[in-house]
Amino acid sequence: MAEHLIAAKDLRLRLDGRDIFHIPEFSLQRGEVLALVGPNGSGKSSLLLTLALLQEPTEGTVRFDGRPAGRDNALALRRRMALVFQEALLLDATVRRNLMIALRLRGVTGREAEQRANRWLDRFGIAHLASRKARRLSGGEAQRTSLARAFALEPEVLFLDEPFASLDYPTRRSLLGELGKLLKDMNMTTLFVTHDYTEIPYLADRVMVLYEGRIIKTGSVRQVFGDQIVERKVWAPWEDAE
Numbered sequence: 059m060a061e062h063l064i065a066a067k068d069l070r071l072r073l074d075g076r077d078i079f080h081i082p083e084f085s086l087q088r089g090e091v092l093a094l095v096g097p098n099g100s101g102k103s104s105l106l107l108t109l110a111l112l113q114e115p116t117e118g119t120v121r122f123d124g125r126p127a128g129r130d131n132a133l134a135l136r137r138r139m140a141l142v143f144q145e146a147l148l149l150d151a152t153v154r155r156n157l158m159i160a161l162r163l164r165g166v167t168g169r170e171a172e173q174r175a176n177r178w179l180d181r182f183g184i185a186h187l188a189s190r191k192a193r194r195l196s197g198g199e200a201q202r203t204s205l206a207r208a209f210a211l212e213p214e215v216l217f218l219d220e221p222f223a224s225l226d227y228p229t230r231r232s233l234l235g236e237l238g239k240l241l242k243d244m245n246m247t248t249l250f251v252t253h254d255y256t257e258i259p260y261l262a263d264r265v266m267v268l269y270e271g272r273i274i275k276t277g278s279v280r281q282v283f284g285d286q287i288v289e290r291k292v293w294a295p296w297e298d299a300e
């Protein structure tokens with residue numbers, strides 16, 4: 059078992075002749091929740107997609123569990139991951155079917171799939187919505203479904219790309235609190251992307267600040283934001299760089 063679940067050196071992405079990011083060193087340890095934060099356009103989503111093996115880097119290689127990822131094994135490695143995006147991306151089917159279909163695609167069928175789906179719907183407080191059509195859910199319910207689906211897959215790593223950005227404040231707060239507890243209880247290795255740094259203390263152990271495709275700061279939540287984050291009187295760490 060490799061020391062880091064995900065690691066990369068000299069990872070670069072260029073798109074349309076533009077440098078999107080250059081990351082000299084990246085690592086995600088097993089069981090840690092790493093927040094990747096930065097202003098709009100700093101390259102957070104591009105880096106997440108590259109680490110999730112959905113975007114091929116221009117230079118450098120992503121290592122997953124010690125093995126270099128390439129075209130030959132990317133699909134197999136992606137089956138060990140789960141992603142949640144800002145939009146819930148649900149199929150036009152019932153809530154339970156959304157989980158069951160995802161499980162079936164990962165080779166989990168029958169009773170096991172049904173039990174797992176029910177367990178995670180219950181855990182996210184949406185068991186009563188199991189037979190509801192996904193397109194008739196509120197934004198918060200849809201994102202709960204999307205999170206339940208990701209957890210039901212029992213991934214080794216969870217990628218969260220601004221999963222709360224479309225939710226109103228009270229919904230966001232309750233979901234952040236629940237998710238933070240769940241990630242800790244399950245020791246889930248997680249990369250969490252956000253431009254809203256007030257979300258970070260709910261979830262993350264460590265923070266990486268991205269600005270114009272470069273890491274300008276990294277450390278624990280307190281090291282990067284100081285004690286003020288506890289009082290929610292925080293500044294954006296990239297303001298120094300502007």
Ligand SMILES: Nc1ncnc2c1ncn2[C@@H]1O[C@H](COP(=O)(O)OP(=O)(O)OP(=O)(O)O)[C@@H](O)[C@H]1O
Nearest residue numbers: 073074078096097098099100101102103104105253
């Ligand atoms: N497929 C693409 N082709 C060309 N440029 C791209 C592509 N995808 C992203 N970019 C550019 O890369 C830069 C970083 O985008 P990215 O979405 O990774 O940033 P971000 O930090 O996630 O931003 P946001 O918080 O707004 O989602 C942007 O300037 C964007 O226009």
